[in-house]
Amino acid sequence: MTLCTGQAFKEVGRGRYVVIEQSSHSLLHDGWADLSRARQVERFKSLPLGEAKKFLMELTTWEQARLLSALPDEDRWLWLPTLAPDDTADILQEMSLEDRELMLQHLEHSRRDEVVGLLAYKRDVAGGLMSPRYAQLYSDMSVAEALTYLHRQALGDSFAAETLYYVYILDSERRLIGVSSLRELFATNPDQPVNAVMHKDFVRATDDMDQEQLSLLFAEHNLIAVPVVDADGKMKGIVTIDDIVDVVEEEATEDMQKMGGSEALNAPYLEIGLLSMIKKRAGWLILLFLSEMLTANAMSYYENEIARAVILAVFVPLIISSGGNSGSQATTLVIRAMALGQIRLRDWWRVLRRELLVGTVLGTIIGAIGLLRIVGWQALFHSYGTHFYLIAATVGASLVGIVAWGSVAGAMLPFVLKRIGFDPASASAPFVATLVDVTGLIIYFTIAANILRGTLL
Amino acid sequence: MTLCTGQAFKEVGRGRYVVIEQSSHSLLHDGWADLSRARQVERFKSLPLGEAKKFLMELTTWEQARLLSALPDEDRWLWLPTLAPDDTADILQEMSLEDRELMLQHLEHSRRDEVVGLLAYKRDVAGGLMSPRYAQLYSDMSVAEALTYLHRQALGDSFAAETLYYVYILDSERRLIGVSSLRELFATNPDQPVNAVMHKDFVRATDDMDQEQLSLLFAEHNLIAVPVVDADGKMKGIVTIDDIVDVVEEEATEDMQKMGGSEALNAPYLEIGLLSMIKKRAGWLILLFLSEMLTANAMSYYENEIARAVILAVFVPLIISSGGNSGSQATTLVIRAMALGQIRLRDWWRVLRRELLVGTVLGTIIGAIGLLRIVGWQALFHSYGTHFYLIAATVGASLVGIVAWGSVAGAMLPFVLKRIGFDPASASAPFVATLVDVTGLIIYFTIAANILRGTLL
Numbered sequence: 085m086t087l088c089t090g091q092a093f094k095e096v097g098r099g100r101y102v103v104i105e106q107s108s109h110s111l112l113h114d115g116w117a118d119l120s121r122a123r124q125v126e127r128f129k130s131l132p133l134g135e136a137k138k139f140l141m142e143l144t145t146w147e148q149a150r151l152l153s154a155l156p157d158e159d160r161w162l163w164l165p166t167l168a169p170d171d172t173a174d175i176l177q178e179m180s181l182e183d184r185e186l187m188l189q190h191l192e193h194s195r196r197d198e199v200v201g202l203l204a205y206k207r208d209v210a211g212g213l214m215s216p217r218y219a220q221l222y223s224d225m226s227v228a229e230a231l232t233y234l235h236r237q238a239l240g241d242s243f244a245a246e247t248l249y250y251v252y253i254l255d256s257e258r259r260l261i262g263v264s265s266l267r268e269l270f271a272t273n274p275d276q277p278v279n280a281v282m283h284k285d286f287v288r289a290t291d292d293m294d295q296e297q298l299s300l301l302f303a304e305h306n307l308i309a310v311p312v313v314d315a316d317g318k319m320k321g322i323v324t325i326d327d328i329v330d331v332v333e334e335e336a337t338e339d340m341q342k343m344g345g346s347e348a349l350n351a352p353y354l355e356i357g358l359l360s361m362i363k364k365r366a367g368w369l370i371l372l373f374l375s376e377m378l379t380a381n382a383m384s385y386y387e388n389e390i391a392r393a394v395i396l397a398v399f400v401p402l403i404i405s406s407g408g409n410s411g412s413q414a415t416t417l418v419i420r421a422m423a424l425g426q427i428r429l430r431d432w433w434r435v436l437r438r439e440l441l442v443g444t445v446l447g448t449i450i451g452a453i454g455l456l457r458i459v460g461w462q463a464l465f466h467s468y469g470t471h472f473y474l475i476a477a478t479v480g481a482s483l484v485g486i487v488a489w490g491s492v493a494g495a496m497l498p499f500v501l502k503r504i505g506f507d508p509a510s511a512s513a514p515f516v517a518t519l520v521d522v523t524g525l526i527i528y529f530t531i532a533a534n535i536l537r538g539t540l541l
Numbered sequence: 542m543t544l545c546t547g548q549a550f551k552e553v554g555r556g557r558y559v560v561i562e563q564s565s566h567s568l569l570h571d572g573w574a575d576l577s578r579a580r581q582v583e584r585f586k587s588l589p590l591g592e593a594k595k596f597l598m599e600l601t602t603w604e605q606a607r608l609l610s611a612l613p614d615e616d617r618w619l620w621l622p623t624l625a626p627d628d629t630a631d632i633l634q635e636m637s638l639e640d641r642e643l644m645l646q647h648l649e650h651s652r653r654d655e656v657v658g659l660l661a662y663k664r665d666v667a668g669g670l671m672s673p674r675y676a677q678l679y680s681d682m683s684v685a686e687a688l689t690y691l692h693r694q695a696l697g698d699s700f701a702a703e704t705l706y707y708v709y710i711l712d713s714e715r716r717l718i719g720v721s722s723l724r725e726l727f728a729t730n731p732d733q734p735v736n737a738v739m740h741k742d743f744v745r746a747t748d749d750m751d752q753e754q755l756s757l758l759f760a761e762h763n764l765i766a767v768p769v770v771d772a773d774g775k776m777k778g779i780v781t782i783d784d785i786v787d788v789v790e791e792e793a794t795e796d797m798q799k800m801g802g803s804e805a806l807n808a809p810y811l812e813i814g815l816l817s818m819i820k821k822r823a824g825w826l827i828l829l830f831l832s833e834m835l836t837a838n839a840m841s842y843y844e845n846e847i848a849r850a851v852i853l854a855v856f857v858p859l860i861i862s863s864g865g866n867s868g869s870q871a872t873t874l875v876i877r878a879m880a881l882g883q884i885r886l887r888d889w890w891r892v893l894r895r896e897l898l899v900g901t902v903l904g905t906i907i908g909a910i911g912l913l914r915i916v917g918w919q920a921l922f923h924s925y926g927t928h929f930y931l932i933a934a935t936v937g938a939s940l941v942g943i944v945a946w947g948s949v950a951g952a953m954l955p956f957v958l959k960r961i962g963f964d965p966a967s968a969s970a971p972f973v974a975t976l977v978d979v980t981g982l983i984i985y986f987t988i989a990a991n992i993l994r995g996t997l998l
Binding site: 304305 | 692818827970
């Protein structure tokens with residue numbers, strides 16, 4: 085929980101402003117990312133301790149790691165223990181192995197064990213997201229004992245406010261056997277046993293559950309917190325919904341970046357190094373370029389047709405891009421629906437039927453516009469010679485086929501990728517466009533050969 | 542809070558399964574969307590009441606609205622009052638105005654007032670997201686009185702478990718003057734006044750704050766709940782983080798769908814009607830097609846050059862698609878960074894510099910590959926005649942320029958759109974590709990004219 089001070093205006097939508105209470109340290113954030121590490125350290129050390137603490141809490145994990153790495157030793161001794169163990173583990177995971185070792189030495193023994201325990205998990209599984217601090221009770225307690233016990237835990241600050249939603253009931257071997265809530269305990273006769281308000285059927289996650297699955301679990305059951313257990317059913321920690329918001333943002337960002345045709349950056353745009361940025365983008369760009377080279381082969385293959393009817397080349401960009409656009413629409417809709425759990429692998433047939441239908445209708449609309457464009461231009465400028473109606477028919481028919489094909493190919497690609505074990509989000513708009521470009525040329529020139537044979541060809 | 546029963550296997554990643562506790566009614570969800578409304582009603586009514594309630598709670602708002610509209614009157618009398626007022630308002634907003642009126646008649650007077658109050662807000666502002674139920678105290682209470690008062694509120698079930706994080710302290714005119722938490726009250730001497738544990742500096746939102754702004758507020762301050770006040774500072778309700786998860790998902794979905802080149806669907810992929818689907822996609826597709834027609838004009842303009850050197854046409858798809866791909870990468874990265882608050886309007890110059898640099902490096906890599914491809918092909922197949930080195934130089938130089946231009950144009954477009962008041966996510970990959978296609982042709986043929994003049998042209 086962060087309580088903040090200061091008032092500011094914030095823009096909401098076009099030119100409308102509302103007054104919101106804003107943290108004074110938001111102002112400190114301004115331009116923060118632009119500073120060199122040395123200047124960041126200087127600015128941070130110039131803050132009064134109270135403000136410095138708030139400021140540190142509000143930095144992203146990435147920025148916290150940067151700052152802590154840059155701080156001199158004596159400051160690390162001060163700051164590192166103020167962070168929660170799960171946050172500490174997240175920060176250490178952003179650091180190099182050497183820096184990580186260095187930081188661990190700044191923690192006292194029991195805290196270090198907690199953090200090392202969390203570091204054993206990958207960052208994107210339940211174990212890596214969980215907090216090892218939660219409100220716990222034992223099943224043989226009475227409600228009155230339970231409340232006193234919780235009261236003591238709350239006073240001891242061994243768990244944060246957000247972990248008070250649910251209370252977890254363990255057996256003598258720390259296996260999780262039930263869940264209750266402070267509200268329920270609060271509303272129960274104190275003489276009753278804890279068992280009386282304990283729910284035995286509840287949602288739990290295993291520590292190796294993937295974070296994307298975990299966020300679907302939260303969404304599906306409208307949960308605030310989920311307990312995490314190991315393979316033996318022993319309680320390891322809890323994941324709270326505020327961590328899931330970050331997961332959802334992060335997964336959406338990764339998906340979007342992949343869908344835009346680059347690797348996931350895993351860092352804020354302005355903060356990632358130029359070399360990393362180039363590396364993350366060059367791979368896909370080169371791959372797409374190599375695939376797109378097939379268009380040069382296809383075009384070479386039809387070089388004679390183009391030489392005889394240069395007019396055919398004129399419409400190539402228009403035609404292939406239309407396929408790319410409809411493919412991009414379809415692939416984006418399908419990838420997102422998959423990520424949200426709206427479409428599963430076995431729905432491929434329903435999606436295929438939908439896209440075939442939608443794509444054909446869209447293709448007919450686009451084809452009709454293309455046809456009218458050529459006929460209209462001919463009427464106005466006489467650009468396309470006497471066989472203009474054949475050209476119009478070629479372009480129109482090709483557009484129907486290519487837009488429909490683009491929709492189907494774009495929609496099916498994520499299914500294929502998912503089926504063979506890849507991330508469906510890799511079916512980026514550029515990837516689909518490239519795929520459709522090559523096949524689109526073949527469709528176009530095949531239709532042209534059939535319609536124009538004996539006249540232009 | 543939803544506690545669920547039953548056990549199932551869930552796939553996490555390729556072929557790995559974990560056992561998770563899963564709700565028995567998840568099985569009921571399977572194929573739910575495929576059913577006709579009549580069959581849905583039948584299936585719903587066949588459930589025991591307890592299960593039916595759980596099932597209803599787990600449906601999406603959209604599905605709840607569909608189901609409730611289809612239920613006979615007597616069932617609506619039963620079910621509608623079991624929903625929280627904010628959920629009821631959300632559901633009603635998915636319905637037609639007539640259905641809405643009909644539903645409101647099924648609520649008792651005071652509940653109807655609450656729901657109508659919430660319906661006055663748009664769905665995507667703080668007022669439309671908030672719950673009118675929260676834990677409240679008055680500033681003249683002692684901590685002991687406060688705990689008793691809260692206890693009574695908890696027993697009365699006037700607020701749900703997730704609203705117990707924070708406690709809001711009001712003055713006699715219901716203006717919000719402070720915030721505390723159950724944990725803090727719990728850990729304070731009962732004789733102290735509530736003032737002693739009240740924070741006066743805290744984050745709040747006005748009821749007309751846009752949901753995207755609101756979710757940034759949650760993220761920035763790591764909050765679990767935010768109080769919502771009207772223009773006079775009077776307490777209206779609270780927005781909790783579980784609603785924000787939905788907002789984040791929803792905003793990401795809208796952005797992705799726009800970035801893929803269609804309008805936001807605002808409904809699950811498999812559930813939206815075919816006609817709506819076509820409408821949402823046809824608009825942009827037509828607009829893009831009309832813009833892309835400029836490529837036909839550009840190509841016509843260079844028809845003589847193409848007639849003299851057909852080889853130029855061969856590389857057109859390869860060259861323009863490379864610009865589209867680099868533009869798509871840049872625009873996606875920038876739009877997402879904007880949505881996450883990592884980039885603001887005034888950062889345009891820094892982004893421009895970055896993209897110019899990154900784009901030039903990427904262009905040089907791609908250009909070099911293009912050049913090698915032509916030289917290599919020539920060595921192997923003698924495809925490009927005696928002037929192959931000039932063609933290689935033309936293609937290579939064009940690729941450098943077009944990839945760099947694509948990156949810059951793709952990155953700047955979201956800034957332009959945002960500046961003139963549009964959603965930056967409208968700078969979809971297809972939109973950027975279209976823009977870059979037209980300009981890319983001009984770059985290509987201009988470079989060709991300069992390099993090939995006197996030889997091929």
